[in-house]
Amino acid sequence: MALIVQKFGGSSVADAESIKRVAKRIVDTRRAGHDVVVAVSAMGDTTDELLDLASQVAPVPAPRELDMLLSSGERISMALLAMAIHSMGYEARSFTGSQAGMITTADHGAARIVDVTPVRLRAALDDGAVVIVAGFQGFNRDTKDITTLGRGGSDTTAVALAAALDADVCEIYSDVDGIFTADPRVVPLARKLGHITAEEMLELAANGAKVLYIRAVEYARRHGVLIHARSTFTSNEGTYVLGEGMKAPRNAKGEIMSDDAIGMEEPVVAGVAIDRSQAKITVLGVPDVPGSAAAIFTLVAKTGANIDMIVQNVQSAKAGRTDISFTLPKQSAAEVAKALTAAQDDIGYENLVYDDQVGKLSVVGAGMRTHSGVSLTLFEALSSAGINIEMISTSEIRISVILRDTELDEAARVVHSAYGLDGEVEATVYAGTGR
Amino acid sequence: MALIVQKFGGSSVADAESIKRVAKRIVDTRRAGHDVVVAVSAMGDTTDELLDLASQVAPVPAPRELDMLLSSGERISMALLAMAIHSMGYEARSFTGSQAGMITTADHGAARIVDVTPVRLRAALDDGAVVIVAGFQGFNRDTKDITTLGRGGSDTTAVALAAALDADVCEIYSDVDGIFTADPRVVPLARKLGHITAEEMLELAANGAKVLYIRAVEYARRHGVLIHARSTFTSNEGTYVLGEGMKAPRNAKGEIMSDDAIGMEEPVVAGVAIDRSQAKITVLGVPDVPGSAAAIFTLVAKTGANIDMIVQNVQSAKAGRTDISFTLPKQSAAEVAKALTAAQDDIGYENLVYDDQVGKLSVVGAGMRTHSGVSLTLFEALSSAGINIEMISTSEIRISVILRDTELDEAARVVHSAYGLDGEVEATVYAGTGR
Structure with missing residues (x-):
């Protein structure tokens, strides 16, 4: 008998029929002899509807x-x-975030979990009940006020419960089958991964993959929680997110799964992610003296924008001048451009170019650490397809390039193929977004 | 500066516009220098919609x-x-039933308040905040579970808060101006009462008047809470519910209001109530021996039905036999009739007549204690109008009669007039139900 945490998102509990379907799924797990703790999101669009009501009664x-x-x-x-x-016919008890002992910081709307004291949950499990916990919420011990965890909160709730209860696995259900080598809506030959490492998952999520939230994966890695991302609509095995200190995936009989069973193929590249949320700003003709870059990025930091990639040309067309390009989220770009324009004379640069028609393609794989020539495959594939690279950035297990956004989808397909990731059949694509 | 508790029902907060209107009303009170604690119901039909959802996922x-x-x-x-x-621009903090210290029994769906420990509310008031409390709900100390108070729960929440905080007045807002001498939709010349005694209010509410819930009035009487029933839509004075040990109503300047100001007319009869929710069952030819009535009402009690009026004829048409009639809520009548029919041979009665075409008219007034001939006016008025009385029952301050339901409205008008209750102009009738 295992202790299994299951997380169901809003689209899985959007109406009465969906709720009954999820209930049946939970009961099936319970009937198989497991203890079950469920983290659940609000129904369908409830949160958006409540936000809309709030905006009607108060602007802020x-x-x-x-x-x-x-x-x-x-x-x-x-x-x-x-x-x-x-x-x-099964005992079940629901608990709010505070009843579940989900203790957070007092940052309303973006609270972080600081402790989990699941006393009442353990008591309910001891009574043989299925435990249902409200995702996304907690409370602060000092103010005694209710808090919410912000975006991806329910995934984090599930992982935090799994950690606090020492669960065998944290199953995160969504409307896709698991983690794919690429978004199947863009790359039809994308394959579902049997497993992925937590660090690869973090890089993919940080670079545009949508199935799991970074926060939840980070929490899982830090606390050794085994995540199993799978579909609400099938009983297929999904994708296990593995990492140091995590428990091993087990099959229905409780046996540790073989490497084959979880697709332990260990490819050099785990997946390809694309991201259209970034814009690029290029500051042209910056005086090539110490402190120029610092002046620019101090200004950017003051706006609160998160810079992603930065490239400084070694040599500009003009002597004594250099060009600096960086990418940042589109929604921050206008404010940053405005701040830089206002400071043009102080910094002494010549011109500023704003470009939101860019896209980022990232190739992620833990095998990059030990394999050479991984980036070469990327550059050759893009070159053969006639796709121009505008910026390049790398981490230990990732290569990202900035391209024209119109070429992003084709780039994903040729790169996916070049790394040998293509499956033999097209992936089934659900209507959902993966959340 | 006073401490004022205000209660707003679901129709007063049905949408964003209504909520803003109520907020303005609360802010006006706060701006006048008072401390304000608000008990609020769920928006409009929310509770019914949630009940509907519940019935879709689980039959019980x-x-x-x-x-x-x-x-x-x-x-x-x-x-x-x-x-x-x-x-x-005003500080405001909301509190759930449990945060507000609303401690109840563990009877889910019909919990009773056993204690109120408003520690957090006092702290918020000390900070100068308007306090908003969820009506209708509390929690049980032993199970630590959330409870609801059942029908009329938010009124009871408001009164319980007023008692625990020693508030100067508990204002219960609805879509009518206050307590009327009769339902203005039935009796157009009904007048708004400036005040009414708690015991009169209890008799009116128990006999069909809808503006205040019995539980809340009982709680107010027991704990000496002054209730002011008034309209959400006007700033008119409503009706004060007065009683022993209660504080005196005060005007906007904080002065105790004169008898004139609250309409201290002390009539013999306070009002006329009608009730169509009852059915009548007559058991004919019951053996006139000790124990027959007991056998019948033991059976009725077992079904859980609440008997209202009982009449036993002194003498039946047949020697050695008697007829027993009683009234009870329509929704209980079928089950009771079935139980009695099944026991016909045991009890030995001859026949059973079920009648749901009856209505009850009640005249209520504390002055009945000291004035004689009050019932005579009722009987004469009905007789003059050619309306037949089927059953009569009385309490110290009430006379009730059972009539054909088709004659109930006319009866209310003639009786209202006979007791000199008619006003000079027709009352404004709102679309609402008074709740």
Whole structure:
């Protein structure tokens, strides 16, 4: 008998029928003899609807009250889910974030989990009940106020529960089958991975892959939680996110799964991710003296924008001048451009070019550490396809390039193929977004 | 400066516009220098919608989970209301039933308040904040579970808060101006009462008047809370519910209001109530021996039905036999009739007549204690109108009669007039139900 944490997102519990389907899935797990703890999100669009109501009564809602409001969404879904399980003849109890002992910082809307004290959950499990916990929410011990965890909060709730309860696995359900070598909507021959390392998953998620949230994967890596990303709609094995200190995946009989069973192929490259959320700013003719770059990035930092890639040309066309390019999220770009323009005379640069027609392609693989020539494959593939590279950045296990956004999809397909990632058949693509 | 508790029902906070209107009303009170604590119901039809969802996932929802579900409704309205007040420049904090220290029995769906420990509310008031509390809900200390108070729960929440905080007045807002001498939709010349005694209010509410819930009035009487029933839509004075040990109503300047100001007319009869929710069962030809009535009402009690009026004829048409009639809520009548029919041979009665075409008219007035001939006016008025009385029952301050339901409205008008209750102009009738 194992202790299994299962997380179901909003689209999995969007209406009464979906809730009953999820309840049946949970009951099946319970019936197989496992203890089950479930983290659940608010139903479908509930959170957006509540945000809309909030904006109607207050242009800038008080953060404490916004958290109080939004946390009602999971309260609804978790109570309905517990009822549905109960009516199938199994004991089930729902718990709010505070009842579950999900203790967070006091940062309303973006609270971080600081401790989990699942006393009531353990008692309910000891009573043989399925435990349902509200995702996305917690409470602060000092203010005694309700908090929410922000984007990806329910995944983090699930992983934190798995860590606190020493669960055997944390199953994160969504409308896709697991982690793919690329987004199947862009790369039809993308394959589902049997496993991926946590560090690869983090790089993919940070560079545009949507199935798992970075925060949850980080939490899992830090606390040794085995994540199994799988589909709500099938009973297929999904993708295991493995890492040091994590438990080994087990099959239905409780046996440790063989390398074959989880697709332990160990490729050099795990996957290809694309990201259209970035814009590029190029500052031309910057005086090539110490302190110029610092002046620019001090200004950018003051706006709160997160810089992603930075490239400084070794030599500009003009003597004594250099060009600096960087990428940042599109929504921050206008403010940054404005701040830089206002400081043109102070910094002494000649011109500024703003470009939001760029896309980023990233190739991620832990095997890059030990294999040489990985980047060469990328450059050759893009070159053969006539696709121009505008910027390059690398980490230990990742190579990212900035391209024209119109060429991004084709680039993903040729690169995916060049690394030998193509499957033999097209992947089934669900209507969903993967969340 | 006073401490004022205000209660707003679901129709007062049905949408964003209504919430902003209520927020403005609260801010006006705060601006006048008063401390304000608000009890609020769920928005509009939220509770019914949640009940509907529950019935879709589980035919008989688990009571603990149903309370968890339903309690989310007030969480939404209270957070929105706090936001709206906040955005008007006033500090406001919302609290769930458990945060507010509303401690109840563990009877899910019908919990009773056993204690109120408003530590956090006092702290928020000390900080100068408007306090918003979720109506209808509390929690049990032993199980640590969320409970709901059942029908009329938010009124009871408001009164319990007023008692625990020693508030100067508990204002219960609805879509009518206050307590009327009769339902203005039936009796157009009904007048708004400036005041009414708690015992009169209890008799009116128990006999069909809808503006205040019995539980809340009982709680107010027991704990000496002054209730002021008034309209959300006007700033008119409403009706004060007075009683022994209660504080005196005060005007906007904080002065105790004169008898004139609250309409201290002390009539013999305070009002006329009608009730169409009852059915009548007559058991004919019951053996006139000790124990027959006991046998019948033991059976009725077993079904859980609440008997209202009972009449036993002194003498039946047949020697040695008697007829027994009683009234009870329509929704209990079928089950009771079935139980009695099954026991016909045991009890030995001859026939059973079920009648749901009856209505009850009640005249209530504390002055009945000291004035004689009050019932005579009722009987004469009905007789003059050619309306037949089927059953009569009385309490110290009430006379009730059972009539054909088709004659109930006319009866209310003639009786209202006979007791001199008619006003000079027709009352404004709002679309609402008074709740």
